[in-house]
Amino acid sequence: MQRRHFITGCACCGLLARASTLLAASQGPLPARLQQPEPGSDEGGLWSLLTREEERLKRSRFLLRDPALNAYVSGLACRLGGEHCPDIRVYLVRSPFFNASMAPNGMLQVWTGLLLRMDNEAQLAAVLGHEIGHYVCRHSLEQLRDAKSRTALGQFLGMALGAAGVGAAGSLAQLALLAGMFAYSREHEREADRIGQELVADAGYPPIEAAKVWQQLVAELKAEAEWSGDAGSRSIFFASHPDPEERSQAMASRAATMNGDTGDAATAAYARQIHGHRRQWFEDELRRRKTGETIALFERLLRQSDDGETRFFLGEAYRLRAADGDGARALGEYAAAESRSACPPEMFRSRGMLQRQAGDTAAASASFRHYLSLRPAAEDAEMIRSYLHEGL
Amino acid sequence: MSRWLLLFLVALLSGCAGMSKVGPGEVTVRDSLSVTPDDAWNQFSIGLTRKSEVWTLDGLPLDRLVFYVGIADGEALADLPQRKDRQVPKYRTTMQAHEIVEMYEVFATHDGSSFQRQKLAPAAFAGGEGFRFEFSRVRKSDELEMRGVGYAAVRGGKLYLLIFEAPRSHYYARHIGRFEALVQSARIRG
Numbered sequence: 001m002q003r004r005h006f007i008t009g010c011a012c013c014g015l016l017a018r019a020s021t022l023l024a025a026s027q028g029p030l031p032a033r034l035q036q037p038e039p040g041s042d043e044g045g046l047w048s049l050l051t052r053e054e055e056r057l058k059r060s061r062f063l064l065r066d067p068a069l070n071a072y073v074s075g076l077a078c079r080l081g082g083e084h085c086p087d088i089r090v091y092l093v094r095s096p097f098f099n100a101s102m103a104p105n106g107m108l109q110v111w112t113g114l115l116l117r118m119d120n121e122a123q124l125a126a127v128l129g130h131e132i133g134h135y136v137c138r139h140s141l142e143q144l145r146d147a148k149s150r151t152a153l154g155q156f157l158g159m160a161l162g163a164a165g166v167g168a169a170g171s172l173a174q175l176a177l178l179a180g181m182f183a184y185s186r187e188h189e190r191e192a193d194r195i196g197q198e199l200v201a202d203a204g205y206p207p208i209e210a211a212k213v214w215q216q217l218v219a220e221l222k223a224e225a226e227w228s229g230d231a232g233s234r235s236i237f238f239a240s241h242p243d244p245e246e247r248s249q250a251m252a253s254r255a256a257t258m259n260g261d262t263g264d265a266a267t268a269a270y271a272r273q274i275h276g277h278r279r280q281w282f283e284d285e286l287r288r289r290k291t292g293e294t295i296a297l298f299e300r301l302l303r304q305s306d307d308g309e310t311r312f313f314l315g316e317a318y319r320l321r322a323a324d325g326d327g328a329r330a331l332g333e334y335a336a337a338e339s340r341s342a343c344p345p346e347m348f349r350s351r352g353m354l355q356r357q358a359g360d361t362a363a364a365s366a367s368f369r370h371y372l373s374l375r376p377a378a379e380d381a382e383m384i385r386s387y388l389h390e391g392l
Numbered sequence: 393m394s395r396w397l398l399l400f401l402v403a404l405l406s407g408c409a410g411m412s413k414v415g416p417g418e419v420t421v422r423d424s425l426s427v428t429p430d431d432a433w434n435q436f437s438i439g440l441t442r443k444s445e446v447w448t449l450d451g452l453p454l455d456r457l458v459f460y461v462g463i464a465d466g467e468a469l470a471d472l473p474q475r476k477d478r479q480v481p482k483y484r485t486t487m488q489a490h491e492i493v494e495m496y497e498v499f500a501t502h503d504g505s506s507f508q509r510q511k512l513a514p515a516a517f518a519g520g521e522g523f524r525f526e527f528s529r530v531r532k533s534d535e536l537e538m539r540g541v542g543y544a545a546v547r548g549g550k551l552y553l554l555i556f557e558a559p560r561s562h563y564y565a566r567h568i569g570r571f572e573a574l575v576q577s578a579r580i581r582g
Contacts, residue, residue: 287501379510380511380512
C-alpha cells in the first residue's frame with residue numbers, strides 16, 4: 001500500500017511517468033539504476049561538467065577524510081539507495097552550514113554543519129533519502145529541460161558548476177547560489193521529502209524523525225531572528241524550498257499513516273560515529289557568530305546528551321556573544337561542564353578570562369593555574385602565564 | 393561614446409584596483425601609526441578604510457599585510473557583508489589577548505576558510521607591551537594553505553592589530569623577516 005502510494009507520488013517526475021516500465025521492473029521502492037547519458041545529449045554535457053567538478057572536490061582540502069566516518073555515511077546512503085548504491089558517491093565537506101546536495105551524476109555532498117545537527121541516524125537517513133529522491137527522479141534534469149532559453153541554460157550550468165564546486169561555501173552570497181543550485185521546484189522538494197521518508201521507514205527507522213529535522217531547523221532560524229533580527233537565512237534557504245513548517249507538518253501527518261515513531265532511531269550509534277569530530281564542528285559553529293542559532297542548537301544537543309563538552313561549548317557561545325548577563329550564563333554552563341564527563345581543559349581558561357574581567361583575581365588565578373596544569377605545553381601557555389604574572 | 397567608455401575602463405583599472413608605492417622610510421598609517429619599512433611595499437587602494445590599510449609585496453594573492461589601527465570600544469575590525477549588527481563581533485576594551493584573536497578569527501573565516509590559532513605569547517609591539525600570535529588557514533577561494541602572524545597592542549583604550557599572511561610554501565618564508573622588521577619599527581602617533 002505504501003509502495004503504491006510512493007509510485008503514484010513519484011509519477012510526477014517526468015522521466016518516470018514516461019518510463020513506467022522501469023518502475024515495474026525494479027525491486028523495492030526505487031526505480032532501476034540510471035544509465036549514464038549519451039555524451040552528446042544535454043544531460044551528457046551536464047555529466048561531463050560535473051565529473052570535472054567531482055575531480056576537484058576529491059582533491060579539496062575541505063573534505064573530511066576520516067575513513068570510518070566516510071564508510072559510515074556511505075554505508076547508510078548505500079542501504080537507502082539499494083541497487084543505486086554503486087552510483088552514489090558520498091563526500092563529507094567541512095563547512096558549518098546545514099546543507100546536503102546530490103548532483104545528477106551521483107555525487108552526494110554532506111556538510112559537517114548538517115552532521116552536527118542530526119539527532120540520530122534516522123534523521124541523517126531522512127536527509128540522504130531526500131537527496132536520493134531528487135537523484136532517482138532526475139529532478140535536476142527536468143530543471144535543465146525546463147530552461148526555456150540559452151541564457152537560462154547557461155545560468156543553470158553556471159549554478160551547477162558553482163554549487164558543485166569546492167568554492168561554493170561560506171559566504172551568504174555563495175549560499176544563496178547554492179540554495180538555487182538545481183533550483184528544484186517546490187513540487188520536486190515535496191516529492192523528494194516523500195521518497196526520503198519512505199526510505200527511512202523501509203529501513204526500519206521511525207519516519208517521524210524526517211519531520212523533526214525540519215522542526216529543529218525552524219527552531220534555530222526563529223531563535224536567530226529573535227536575537228539578531230536576521231531573517232536573511234530564511235529567505236535564502238527558502239527561496240527554492242517549501243516553507244519548512246508546512247514541510248514538517250506534511251511529513252508528520254505522513255509519518256502517522258506509516259509506522260509513526262516506532263522503530264530504532266539509532267541515537268547512540270550515531271553519537272558514537274561523530275564523537276571524535278564534534279569538537280571541531282562545535283568550534284566551526286561558534287565562528288559563524290549566529291549565536292541565536294548556535295545557542296538553540298547546543299541547548300537541543302544538551303537535551304540529547306548532557307555532557308561536559310556540550311555544556312562547555314554552550315558556555316562559549318554565551319561568552320563570545322557577551323550580551324548583558326551572558327558572562328553569568330557562561331560561568332553557569334562552565335560549572336555544569338566541570339561536574340560532567342568530557343569537560344575540555346579549555347573550560348578553565350575561559351572561566352579564568354571571565355573571572356579576570358569581573359575582577360575576581362583569586363578565582364581567575366586558580367582557573368588559569370588549573371588550565372596550565374592540564375595543558376602545560378599548550379601553545380598559549382606563555383600568554384596565560386603573563387596573565388598570572390600581571391597579578392591579574 | 394567609445395572614448396568615454398575607454399576613459400572609464402582606464403579609470404577603473406588604474407584607479408579602483410590601484411596600488412600605490414609606500415616606503416622605504418617612515419610611513420604613517422591612517423594618521424595614527426607609523427612604521428619604517430626597509431623596502432618598498434604596495435598599498436592596495438581598495439583595502440583602505442577609515443581604520444585599516446592593506447599592503448603587499450608580491451601581490452595580494454601571495455602576501456598580505458593588514459593594519460587595523462585605533463579600533464575603539466564598540467567598533468568592529470571591518471564590515472561583514474549581509475550581516476546584522478549583533479552578528480558582527482565588536483572590540484571591547486575589556487578584551488584579553490585570547491578574545492582579540494577570537495574576534496579576528498570571525499573575519500578570517502567569514503568566506504568559509506578554516507582557521508587554526510597556534511602560538512600565542514606576550515611580545516613587545518608599538519613601543520610597549522603587546523602580544524603575538526601565529527595561525528594557519530586554508531583559504532576557501534583557492535584552497536591554498538596560508539600561514540600568518542599577528543601583533544596587537546592596546547593603547548589609550550584603542551586596539552592596534554597587524555596581520556601578515558602568505559602561502560605556507562615559499563612566500564611566507566620569503567617575506568616574514570620583512571614583516572617582523574616592520575613590526576619592530578611600529579610606533580603609535582600621539
